[in-house]
Amino acid sequence: MEVLITGGAGFLGTKLARALLAKATLAAPDGTQQPITRITLLDRVAAQGFDDARIATVEGDVADPAVIARVLTPQVNSVFHLAAVVSGEAEADFDLGMRINVDATRLLLDQARRNGNVPRVVFTSSVAVFGGELPEQVLDSTAPTPQGSYGAQKVIGELLMSDCSRKGFIDGRSIRLPTITVRPGKANKAASSFASGIIREPLNGIDAICPVPPETKVWAMSPRSAVANLVHAHEVTREAVGNGGAISLPGLATTAGEMVAALARVAGPEVAQLVQWRKDEAITRLVGSWPGSFVARRALRLGFVGDADFDAVVRAYMEEEMGARA
């Protein structure tokens, strides 16, 4: 089994690669578990920190047809398409968002179709496909009404994935990720970047600014659960997935205020006091347009997993990224 991960040098891509190396096998097109012989990590920069003969790093533009033809050969039976321009950046640069979030996805699907081996393709969509006037809880049957370019582009990706699966060009599985928190490293241009920053920065003894009010709803998922769900999305059978389109994952319904309260409980009030509340109108508008809660019935039926509570999410970050035992 050869595997391609786009956005493979990113935080989730790297974590996913490690999980796949540890798992060592993946479902082949015939459903049997087969050894993973190669994982190609495609990204703008080379993925770092791997010392495993199965890992190949490729630096390249995911929207460049020559790059895609090089990394997506007929030997690749598993694709995890994580490469994306994040919400804040897609909103600021419409053309860049279209190029990476739409054109690159289409390129990948076109190449898979030409290869003719019907690879399993896992596509990461997002809670940001929903927006505007929403029901209290978003259902599997709720229509996406994105209020940002990122969300619109992700729905387009879902539709391409779904139609190409129906046509038999690929065996696609799109999952809508909740806001992933706590991400390690630095803040990024995602409007949801604060959801990691308000936990990560204080834990590292640094002041954090929360640009949204405490009552702002967040539909959250830990990186650990996200990676488990990415793998599960690949492994679940085609019959179980069906033609129902993208799968909204079972996140954790919380708020910015509750997240900081969990931080206080797990790491102490003096840590939580490093969070400063300073509202940013643009971020609050974008984040506030996303739904705070879902009934993720289809995902739960298919065996996808969520986090128990936000205290556990904070603890997982401390264990995995800080080497702490909280």
Added chain:
Amino acid sequence: MEVLITGGAGFLGTKLARALLAKATLAAPDGTQQPITRITLLDRVAAQGFDDARIATVEGDVADPAVIARVLTPQVNSVFHLAAVVSGEAEADFDLGMRINVDATRLLLDQARRNGNVPRVVFTSSVAVFGGELPEQVLDSTAPTPQGSYGAQKVIGELLMSDCSRKGFIDGRSIRLPTITVRPGKANKAASSFASGIIREPLNGIDAICPVPPETKVWAMSPRSAVANLVHAHEVTREAVGNGGAISLPGLATTAGEMVAALARVAGPEVAQLVQWRKDEAITRLVGSWPGSFVARRALRLGFVGDADFDAVVRAYMEEEMGARA
């Protein structure tokens, strides 16, 4: 006011052009009614039958950037984007469907954005955006789950329209047309082509084959109502449209069997007996995946109109296309 109609030589485009010539004015960007000085009809073939100095016909490929740059100048404040590859053809030729239904739409929106004059753009989406497991009646909040490439491509068009409107590149209005019947002329490659053929052919004394069973549900609209709704989609205010995405029009819930029964009532049983029922599995599958009934609350609130019953639809065809007084 300069107007562009893509697909302008088609049946709906031609009818729309005649309606606009008769109306003589359209809402300008500032909301005031302004005289229509020019209507450009873009299509692969030149539109026929016009003798009006305001009509300009352009033969060209709607997916060719040079053609779009030529017809969509900053003087054009109103665009009716009707050009499309129909359902049966988009299903048979995936690339052609993507090129005309997706790429051409994007080209048009990109050109409008470059022009900077924020034109009103009316986009014709379709009932075919819905499919698969659907509620008994489709609501405005029901998620599109297209089961054909045409439907998927139309949802992508809706999303591009909606996001470009939100960004202020255009003032877009997407309407989901029911199955338009009775179309004059010849059968086309739309899977729904039978819905016109089973009325039109018998009225012209010709045998017609109905490829779907009598109980097949059809969400129908007469060409007259469709044209009225296209004009209304242009005229309704931006505030009323809002950011809610495409508008499902108020069709008429009928069945293939009821349509032929209406034909018998209006034109006589000997005419209706010219319909032969001979099931085509592919067409039945595609048509059967579309919803048969909607609660078109948003459209009705916005003043869009439907047809009273199918007898009236048959009569309208006889009056408009056959010069008959039924």
